[in-house]
Amino acid sequence: MQSKRKVKDMYRKPVWLRIAWGTMQAVLIVAVFSFVVREFMFTNYVVYGQSMMPTIRDGERIIVNKIGYELMEPDRFDLIIFHADEDSDYIKRIIGLPGDELRYESDTLYVNGEAVEEDFLEESKGSNGSEVFTDDFTLEDLTDEQTVPEDHVFVLGDNRQNSIDSRQIGYVPAEEIVGRVNMTFWPPQNIRFVH
Structure with missing residues (x-):
């Protein structure tokens, strides 16, 4: 009986080796899970600059939902992250949206000939020193096209007088969109969902 027990003990791994192996497995599982979440589901960004103020402030950290966004139809007024060039998002x-005819006239957005409210700009317009918040333009003035092309979107920053957006860089191809901004999470006093 004792000889069998000795034989079993000879093949048993030392405690420290079992703990190390268990720890390595846990770390590997967490790393793979984190990679999958970050690549395919959610990611975070730090916002630099003032182009989205006051909606998103310089230095705030945001969560971006990437789940299936490339398969979904984007919605008007979604806040998105996109690849502007090789180095910048x-x-x-x-x-x-694709097929839209856009124009701004007297600080009012017109989509396909109808005025559209931009409630998210009310705070900015109230604190704006000048009378005009968004300068007048038509798509044709900016792009020589009358409508937003298929598989593209036209974007603007909420801080209209301090934003590099589709007025300068043109349309954003749908395949360059990373995802939709869901919430800010840093600094803690600014935690909120973004609609």
Whole structure:
């Protein structure tokens, strides 16, 4: 009986080795899970600049929902992150969807000939020193096209007088969109969902 027990003990791994192996497995599982979540579900960004103020402030950290956004139809007024170039990602608001005819006239957005309210700009317009918050333009003035092309969106920053957006860089291809901004999480006093 004792000889069998000795034989079993010879093949048993030392306690420290079992603990190390268990720890390595846990770390690997967490790393794979984190990679999958970050690549395919959610990611976070730090916002630099004032182009989305007061909706999103310089230095705030945001959560971006990537789940299936490339398969979904974007909605007007979604806040999105997109690849502006090889080195930079921008945060902007979708104003124009594929097929839309857009124009601004007397600080009013017109989509397909109808005035559209931009409630999210009320705070900014009230604190704006000048009378005009968004300068007049038409798509044709900016792009030589009358409507937003298929698989593209037209974006603007909420801080209209201090934003590099579709007025300068043109339409954003749908495949360059990373995802929709869901919430801010840093600094803690600014935690909120973004609609």
